[in-house]
Amino acid sequence: MPIWGVVLARHRLISLVALAVLILLAWGWLLSGAGMGMALTASLFPAGLAEDPMAAMMMPGDMPWAMARFVMTFAMWWVMMVAMMLPSAAPMVLLYARAAPASTRPATESFTLGYLLVWGFFSLIATLAQWRLAAMAMLSPMAMATSSRPLAAALLIAAGTYQISPWKDACLRQCRNPAQFLSRHYRPGWAGALRMGALHGAWCVGCCWMLMALLFVGGIMNLAWIALLTLLVGLEKLLPWGRVVSVAAGIGCILSAWAILMG
Numbered sequence: 001m002p003i004w005g006v007v008l009a010r011h012r013l014i015s016l017v018a019l020a021v022l023i024l025l026a027w028g029w030l031l032s033g034a035g036m037g038m039a040l041t042a043s044l045f046p047a048g049l050a051e052d053p054m055a056a057m058m059m060p061g062d063m064p065w066a067m068a069r070f071v072m073t074f075a076m077w078w079v080m081m082v083a084m085m086l087p088s089a090a091p092m093v094l095l096y097a098r099a100a101p102a103s104t105r106p107a108t109e110s111f112t113l114g115y116l117l118v119w120g121f122f123s124l125i126a127t128l129a130q131w132r133l134a135a136m137a138m139l140s141p142m143a144m145a146t147s148s149r150p151l152a153a154a155l156l157i158a159a160g161t162y163q164i165s166p167w168k169d170a171c172l173r174q175c176r177n178p179a180q181f182l183s184r185h186y187r188p189g190w191a192g193a194l195r196m197g198a199l200h201g202a203w204c205v206g207c208c209w210m211l212m213a214l215l216f217v218g219g220i221m222n223l224a225w226i227a228l229l230t231l232l233v234g235l236e237k238l239l240p241w242g243r244v245v246s247v248a249a250g251i252g253c254i255l256s257a258w259a260i261l262m263g
Helices: 003-009 012-031 040-044 053-057 067-099 102-135 149-163 166-176 178-185 189-213 223-237 242-262
Strands: none
Touching: 003 053, 012 067, 053 223, 067 166, 067 178, 067 189, 067 223, 102 189, 149 166, 149 189, 149 242, 166 178, 166 189, 166 242, 178 189, 189 223, 223 242
16 A cells, blocks of 8 residues: 555544644643743642742733733743643544545644634634733733732623523534534535634634633633633533533532622
8 A cells, every 4th residue: 555545544543643742742831831931830839929029020920011922922822722622622623534535634634723723813812811901900920810809700700601501502512513513514625624623613712712711810820720621621522411511610600709709
């Protein structure tokens, strides 16, 4: 069999390995503190370091927003979205790699690119939101979490309400049914794959955008919070009773908002 034929025959395995490497690289980038200006321990326990004035002086949270910092912050958000969202999107990507005709299997990369480009657009919006909150002195310089209790409560209430809404359910159903999605929206070739990946990414953004907004509550640089949200997204999408998880998380968000307002 020609080498190209062998590659096509093993494309699903190659896709799996490529996804795993991409996810590991993204998490490795976050764990290293690249783009965050933080060591691993500072990222895991940012609140504890807030008592150290020298540590606070070294943090980038209150530095002016030059273009270089804007680009680095955008890169941080995008890599963070890759680390958080690609694991739960892997079943869709792998099913596409298996279902696509042999002649179009290399378009799996286009599907993944389309998915990640949509999250790149979300990352741009998140970067602009972070820039605005920083300009208003509403972000702590350590974990980059909002220092405004009313804003934190408002974000939790908004996220909780959205979690139990029919809009969340509609988006979640699209993310939870890869076979149904591909049967409805399949397009041949790399351009069709790019379009399908972008469409799937749009549904995933619709499903998870309010959860990602909670990074402003728990801390954009808080790796424990990032890991918790990643786990929640995965449970919602991959478990048979994912909708129950979604509703339970929504109720938890609303109760947390109440605790903040009463505290």
